Amino acid sequence: MELDLEPLNLPSDNERPSCVIAGPCSAETEEQVLTTAKQLAAKGCHMFRAGIWKPRTKPGGFEGNGEKALPWMKEVKEETGMLTATEVATPEHVELALKYGIDILWIGARTTANPFAMQALADSLKGVDVPVLIKNPVNPDLELWIGGMERINRAGVKRLGAIHRGFSSVDKKIYRNLPMWQIPIELHRRIPNLPIICDPSHIGGRRDLIAPLCQQAMDLGFDGLIVESHCDPDEAWSDAKQQVTPDVLDYILSLLVIRDEHTTTEGIRQLRSQIDDVDNELMNLLAKRMRICREIGVYKKEHNMTVLQATRYNEILEKRGAQGSLIGIAPECIAHIFELIHEESVRQQLEIVNQ
Template sequence: MILVMKKGATQEMVQRMVQRVESMGLKAHVIVGTELTVIAAIGDDRNVKKESFESCEEVERLVPILAPYKVASRETKPDATVVKVRDLVVGGGHIGVIAGPCSVESEEQIILAAKKVKEAGAKALRGGAYKPRTSPYAFQGMKEEGLKLLAAARDVTGLAVVTEVMTPHHVETVVKYADVLQVGARNMQNYHLLQAVGETRTPVLLKRGLSSTMEEFLLAAEYILDQGNQQVMLCERGIRTFETHTRFTLPLASVPYLKQKTHLPVVIDPSHGTGIASLVPPMCRAAVACGADGLIVEVHPDPKEAISDASQTISPEVFAEALVECRRVAHALGFTMD
């Protein structure tokens, strides 16, 4: 349930209600909105006497949370969450752009890529140091050395670093270098990993699982939020269907649907969503048109030489042109991309 505090409630009043919630065996999540502060009381409240809250002078009203995902729900927080890290702003009418190669391959490659995507208008650099690959014989990434190269590229360009973390025991290492922790599609339901990134206060980009429902996706986000990390971005990266003309099927209806159900910002990955480089620019435009809060795009200085995901990777020149077109769409709809 949600405890809606009276307008003008002081910090002392809020803390007093938090203590009361926790004394009843529930977990209290304080969410400060533009006008009101609410406390989401999470847990089994079947034996909790609602009157004990309704009679408190600090509480304006109680509202039941109907969605199974409590903290992620719009019922809990009507205002959109905006994730900010360095110059990257995602949500609240701002479209954040993340771009870079699938894998960190060398210092020259990642720094050149960072310079090129920044020049085009990206605010964050993506690059895999730890790579989850279907085949155990495929390139697995440069690991911590790759993280160091990402940090070096950040030092040169100022771009925020977005990189994947694969296991709970990698979190401590990755968080030393990354500005945003990416949880990949294959790990969307790795609950120990979700809890581990939730215990940090580093923003998280959570990718939808290959065959996961919207409810499963939002409940995965709930694991992170439940640990106290409120800086979560949802990433639609395409799902597995019967169709074979693209690598995955990119359902852009996810964007408006998620924005109705959750306050969390929604990012689109047109690179994995299509698997075909020529389809990436038009799907970027379509993502902006349907209200996406961000884009994450695979860009390599020389796509044909990319060690991984070459078929879906675009060049810096194509990326720059795509962003010009996206800005036109964003401007027409009243969104900001710069």
């Protein structure tokens, strides 16, 4: 996958993640915006974010001040020198944001999930040279995420980045949105020159989860962070539980360990060689397993048996899950692996039975 990209050229701090965008969930009042911005600037933050238009899941909540708040963002830039960033969801938002000199635009998860909305935004961005960051769609659909980026890129926007904010799920567990790190990892594999920024605020949904999520993002080689920070988070008008003060954010960033993804030593080369050998063994074992599955398919066809044997499948998942626990692998991981193996086994047996 190739996009016609240019570097984002955003300010960075060599001692921290290369890109940190911080500020409140919503631009509530002029005082709140300027107070937060000045506190963040004093901590060395170069980019200020705030929601001008707030898409809420249900009506009745604070939905942003709209155009009224844009002069506050302009004042932030004038008084602190910080770049400003906000979310846009309609062509009108784009027009107003650019009119008031917003430096960075981002597109939210609900908008990314709608190809019609993405095309409308792409049309409104033609001829505009501004960095655009695109959040993943609410559902775990990598193709939809990439499709949204392609639409914006084809409009001539070359300074593109992705924001990983997690995915909605019925099974929330501890996170507001499940990280599902494998999806941004696959995005990086397919578009290696695309910067990916992590949004720990929306993944975690709780301020106590922000620090570990930031570190995990750095460990996975993410290019930066976008974090919600408020001068008085407990009194925030939206998403109060996931915002931190500028002081707390500064402390979190100061503790981050930034690892070098490009250093490759002889020791790691040898270990990777061992991994390659084991992977080859695994492939040979999988091939052997599928040969046996095909023999079972022939037997089922000859004896007029159904391909799917639910009792046997449940037995496999139960046994292998227990084995996984004994060897230090999460049962959920083992279950997922064997679900995929079973799906391929069933597919091959169906081909034989229906010949």
